[in-house]
Structures are given as C-alpha cells and as structure tokens.
Amino acid sequence: MGRSGDFNATLTHDDRKLLAGQRINPEAAFRRWVNESEMIDIGFSGPKYTWCRGSSSSCIDRVLVNSRWQQAFPNASIMHLPMFKSDHCPLLISLDGMNKPRKGNQPFRFFAPWVMHDQFKSFVKDNWQTQGDWNVNIEDFKTHLLQWNRQVFGNINRRKEHLYHRLEKLNTKIDMSGSSEQLDQAKKELWAQIEEVLSQEEVMWLQKSRCNWYHQGDHNTKYFHSLASSRQRHNKIEALKLESGEWSYEPQEIKEWGTKFFETLYTEEDASNPEINFNIDFP
CATH class of the missing domain: 3.60.10.10 (Endonuclease/exonuclease/phosphatase)
Structure with a gap:
C-alpha cells in the first residue's frame, strides 16, 4: 500500500x-x-x-x-x-x-555469507599467496574468489528455492508411500541445508542493510530487506544542485559535476611542497 x-x-x-x-x-x-x-x-x-x-x-x-x-x-x-x-x-x-547503476562499474565487495561455507577456510588457505607483491596477490585472490562464488557457493536465493522444491517433492513422496527411516533421514539432512541457507540469507540482508543490531537465528530477512532497500535508494544521486542554484536531473551532467567537485577538492593549490630531511638512513 x-x-x-x-x-x-x-x-x-x-x-x-x-x-x-x-x-x-x-x-x-x-x-x-x-x-x-x-x-x-x-x-x-x-x-x-x-x-x-x-x-x-x-x-x-x-x-x-x-x-x-x-x-x-x-x-x-x-x-x-x-x-x-x-x-x-x-x-x-x-x-x-x-539512474540504474551499471554492473561493470560496481566495485568488488566482500560477501559476508562466504565465511559461513564449510569450504571457505580451505579455499582461502589454498588461494592466498603469502609471497610476492601485495596488490597482485589481492587481484589474483579476488579473481579466484569470484570464480569460487559462481562455481561452489552459488546464488543464495536460487539455492533456497531449489531446496524448498526438493522438500516439497520429498513430502509428497512421504504422503504417498509412507514414512521410512531412509526418507526421515533425507528430510532431516534437507532441513539442515535449508537452515544453513536461511542463515546465509539473513547475514546477506544484514550486510546490505548495515543494521546496527542483530540477533542471529531470527531469520528476520523482511526487516533487513526493508532497510537495505531504503539504504539503496538513499545512496543514489538522482538530482544535484549546481553552482548556479539550479537543479540538474541529467545523469551525465550529474556525473561530470561530481567528478569536477572531487578533482578540485583533492587537487593541491601549491604542489611545490618543500622536502623534509629527517636525517635517517634506511638499509
């Protein structure tokens, strides 16, 4: 409403x-x-x-x-x-x-639910390089991590839907043929997987909402989703007041003025700073 x-x-x-x-x-x-x-x-x-x-x-x-x-x-x-x-x-x-953001312009962000996966610790151990250039190691690790996310971790929402579908089929089978020790064990294992993916979903929306408080186990994803949606809207810049006092609603003009503002902000007025000699010798 x-x-x-x-x-x-x-x-x-x-x-x-x-x-x-x-x-x-x-x-x-x-x-x-x-x-x-x-x-x-x-x-x-x-x-x-x-x-x-x-x-x-x-x-x-x-x-x-x-x-x-x-x-x-x-x-x-x-x-x-x-x-x-x-x-x-x-x-x-x-x-x-x-102004919908372009996917290509989105920066890399660490996805908190990754650490809840039972293979994540071994993945980090196998793919993090302790030798060589730090920046190169970071870029290589990000590449491997995104590949692991696609091939192993997967999409949380799709995994949840798939598990619910399997549970529905299993319940139908139990209703038609009756319960058995094997079916009960399969249902128990399936519920454990669903609980895991629900916890991951909760942490996902918690991270996106940047909520200041959290009680794990509530599965209150509706609340976190609401906060995340609100935060996403407030993070968008869809109008900008120009130096002339007029408002601009054009995405390209907003981008140009934003770039100009920060270029001016971080440009030194006098680049000829004197050198400071600390009289310290480094090996």
Whole structure:
C-alpha cells in the first residue's frame, strides 16, 4: 500500500521554514497516523521543500508506503521537480529507479555469507599467496574468489528455492508411500541445508542493510530487506544542485559535476611542497 500527495502536514521539525529561519513542531496527529499505519517515507531527490509562498516553505508533499510496497518496488525513487505555475512542486515517482547503476562499474565487495561455507577456510588457505607483491596477490585472490562464488557457493536465493522444491517433492513422496527411516533421514539432512541457507540469507540482508543490531537465528530477512532497500535508494544521486542554484536531473551532467567537485577538492593549490630531511638512513 502507498499514499502520495499533499498531506498538508509535516513529520519533522525541518519540514517547515518560516520567517528568519524559524521552525515549528511537526503535526503530532499526522506522525501518529504514519506510525500506527506502519508507513515509511522513502525519501526523495531534488529540492527539500515542496511548497513555497512568500518567505515560508515546507515539505508537505511526500510518498508514504508500507513494507509490502517496498518489497514489490525495491528500486522505486521519488524526485521533487521544479515548481511551475503552482506553489507546489510535482513529485515524479519512478518504480524502476531513475539512474540504474551499471554492473561493470560496481566495485568488488566482500560477501559476508562466504565465511559461513564449510569450504571457505580451505579455499582461502589454498588461494592466498603469502609471497610476492601485495596488490597482485589481492587481484589474483579476488579473481579466484569470484570464480569460487559462481562455481561452489552459488546464488543464495536460487539455492533456497531449489531446496524448498526438493522438500516439497520429498513430502509428497512421504504422503504417498509412507514414512521410512531412509526418507526421515533425507528430510532431516534437507532441513539442515535449508537452515544453513536461511542463515546465509539473513547475514546477506544484514550486510546490505548495515543494521546496527542483530540477533542471529531470527531469520528476520523482511526487516533487513526493508532497510537495505531504503539504504539503496538513499545512496543514489538522482538530482544535484549546481553552482548556479539550479537543479540538474541529467545523469551525465550529474556525473561530470561530481567528478569536477572531487578533482578540485583533492587537487593541491601549491604542489611545490618543500622536502623534509629527517636525517635517517634506511638499509
């Protein structure tokens, strides 16, 4: 379920700006309704305030959704567009996201569930080189690790579906032919594999959500998935305020201005730094 539009109410102290930068308290009844309905504000890109009149501004237009909506549209994003012939700015809702990241640009990240695999320790022992150049060893290990992930570890979701399918077939066989010691043992081993993959799935979503607390064994993947989806949306840059004060929504222009900003930030104004002689001899 999702609700969007002009609620004419605020959720936080920063949602309204009055004369001389004053702030007023958010509407308690609106906050209570959001909490009791278990709705979530999924954030936005673009200008903060969605309504302006004179010197007063506020963020009263928003999109609120529940966890089922988040799971159905994990890549959804909201953009505040410039105001035109109205004192409200329009909200652009994209269910697939504005700027999808290219897979080729994604950096290598260590996948926490790998360490839960019974072969991971031996894999590290066999593939980590203690001699030679550190950077070369890192790159070689990453290559072998990604290959091991594809060939041995596999996709957690596909493994879970496969195990559930096997369990369903086994239960059907037991219902038709009756239970036996062999079938009971097979079912026990299958449940052990399912528990293992569920624990790996829980750690996977925990890592993606970067949750600050965790109690292993709850299998609360729905909660972690919700956090991960929210974090993924907040990590996207879909609008950027330029030096001119205008907002840019073009991916290529955002990329160029972002690159320019960090190039300027990390460029020394005076590269002619004097050498420091510590009068220390190294062998």
